[in-house]
Amino acid sequence: MNEAETGMPGDKDIERGSDEAFLTNSSVKSFSWSGLNVTVKDRQTKEARDLIHDISGDVRQGEMVALMGPSGCGKTTLLNVLARRPPTSGARTSGETYVNGANVESRYFRRMTSYVEQEDALIGSMTVHETLKFAADLSLPSSVSKRQRMERIRILLEAFGIQNQADTLVGTPIRKGISGGQKRRVSVASQLITCPKILFLDEPTSGLDSTASFEVISYVKELARANNPSTTTFRLFDKLLLLSAGRTCYFGPVSNVDGHFGDIGHPIPSNTNPAEYLLDIVSSDFSTSKEDAEDRVEKIQNAWKKSTEGENLGRQVSERLHAEGQVEQVAVDDLARPGVAKIITALLHRSWIKSYRDVVAYGIRIVMYMGLSIMMGTVWLRLHPSQDYIQPFINAIFFGSAFMSFMAVAYVPAFLEDRATFAKERANGLYGATPFIIANFLIGLPFLCKYHITRHIIQRIADSSPVLISILFSIVSYWLSNFQPTAEAFFTWVMWIFLDLVAAESLVVLVTSIFPNFVIALALVAFANGLWMSVGGFLVTPTILNPFWKYVFHYIDYQAYVFQGMMVNEFSKRIYSCGHGCQCMYNTDLASQCQIRGTGVLESYGYATGRTGKWVGILIGIIAVYRLFGWIALHLKKT
Template identity: 45%
Template structure:
């Protein structure tokens, strides 16, 4: 489906305690355009972005309004099918290289193998990551690429899926001014080339970066101060009595104007909101035509891709299984030494019971070593599930199939050493004592 316009009307979000997070927000972005959502901290930028992407709104809240694709009401499945979302926090698998991370995203998107390699290479190069293509993302115990480079990898892994709509939450976070400009410039070129709708929240960009956007929406306390072409920002604020000094960054000027965090008086903001609402605001039509649901994802193909990725991670990430193997090996030797050459007999029944108990207990306790790796997996899963790449069945089954042989090996090593050194008899093993 071709997305010509993505629009929203009467978007309001109110918490249960009566606090308004978003107040009657309108907007529209056409294919090939980039919209920047800007405002002071806490103004509702990320909340609006999540609402527009059909992501979970805050609990105990009331959401009103409509979201439309080509003036037809959008559904959750349709948004997932047509869009990708780059989150503010980078959820990447540290043991994979930059190239592998982007490549797996391309596989999930079903990109043809004949073109995948070339497309991965071009995408990495366009975001200035060619020199880091074979570098690992990095883990807590193994240094990888920088935070700014991780940000660009996150963007690359979503851009390569060629979505019709791309949401970005703070895409320039952690980047210097030059890198920010180049990243936004690259995204703009891709938007024009692929006829893509781009909506992103961004903090105080430089003048050059700001001018790369086609449209900008300024928010403050959940209310719209301006929503229109970037080229008209200076003209509009001059026309309502807020003349901008020459050579000033328009974004910086407006953000200073609408920030009430350090000013007790909010009359200026109220006046700006009033003037904007009383002007000729373009309000989107609210037809309520239901779109067709997204097609079913090929779960088997996703399972195979996840298995391949998990195996790569298991081979490289020592925290996943190798540290656990060494820990269980050391524990088995320790326990075998404590109960070394234990003689069978009634007088030793309590030591045998202790050995059995601590074997089971330590095997359970030591599983906490897998938690850091699991947390990394679950964060990656949440991001990819929200982007509609695969579901919980594929994730759970792939993790189970990859982990099973490693867990069997760990259990076998521990059991064999403990059994031999502690002199458990075959009869004890056969009767289920171990």
């Protein structure tokens, strides 16, 4: 699609039904921008290059503006600047945007605007109704009652013609959901739940056929159709901002387009789609003579700059600053957002639903860990308490802890999906990194409120949290391998597996927060786990480990504390026979009885008993540091 749109909904565009809270606040009368520039360093010439140059404009309440231009002309960059989003990496921006002639603080600006991105960042395991419900829960303050929220959702479902799909899943790779056109309508509807004063849409009908395009834009005053808008739809625009190479070719009422381009020697032929014609004359990409095309575009840009409308535009914006900025500031009393506690609760609720419905992200992980437990239990099947089996016991402990941790790489795609949703919602000003990190951490712990206990408890417990995985894995592998057969030892083992998994997933959160790329994140997490295995104490005991690796990495290795905790759990209270000939591998006080006290094994590794609490505390500290650094990465990384 060759258009991006921006507009200011008026009361007539939003009002539906009797819900008075659903009317837009009349405090926003205008949205203006002046002298916008975006500059980057050219990779080849190393010189400054303008992506956007000296763009000004003005929109009144109720008007819709079509932002058009050939591919690569700077439409999305300009739209991001107008919406106060980072335009592109390493870019420098200048210029100002004004609401009612006033330079509004960004935190208030984000609350009065909504941005519908080109890609539909929807959660496939949610229903259409749930998608709108959580959009309301994350954006509307407590002053909006439950009845009003439900009324807003009903109005939007009916307005976009998706009321019959309210209980249908959006759709996942293995579960069919709604169509592409319906997904686009859900995306737009979810951004309108707050009744935004200013609405930005980046190619809202991209990839849709003409019928689906018309359905999507009908509620927002028929903005544009996929590819080039038809003549009829084009005439429905209030204003047109035509760009080429980052510069204005025209800005003004659509009704004046014919006259302006006729005056500068480019009259629009009759029986021709005006949008298609305009895009052709301001594009140089497909012209037979690129130099002639570039010359033509430059003349069109200069003609606009010298035109009466072009010369008056800057003055009109300046006059508005003096006229409106002095008499009316933007009301912010109705721009409140839910508190942190409500946002965290909503995020937790949404994650619970996602966890028991998303078979790919969660169910497969359960099967994977269960398969690992069966494999481990049958490989190390019924080990005996004799010295011939001491090393297999140690090997099983290492495998159980290290490989469980390593398999946490399967959490990477699930967190990447959550992070993408967070990035979209954070960009729209709904919440920051703190609620996201807290909710993400709590969802993996035994968090059950009254609602979850009384409704669908079995399905909701069937989440792939470390608690469930730890218990299921241990029930199979622990007893098959014949570790110390006491309840205390079993639950201590479960505790170490649980902490191991929490630490491993916390490492995934940290790495993926810094590098939100599947291949890079997967490689780095795998490398880190390989490093922890090497210095954890099994492959090389801490007593002889190279000082560099010991003091730089061993003491911050969460797998090291898990391994030694499991070793103490198994060997501190167990006695092993020396076998025939009483040639004991470990010399302990029971050698005369042809037996080995398990503490002798621990001494060979340099492990002492009675330090379980200390090791647990250190492990919890490592988990906290991983989560803290993950929060810092998300807080600092704005895209």
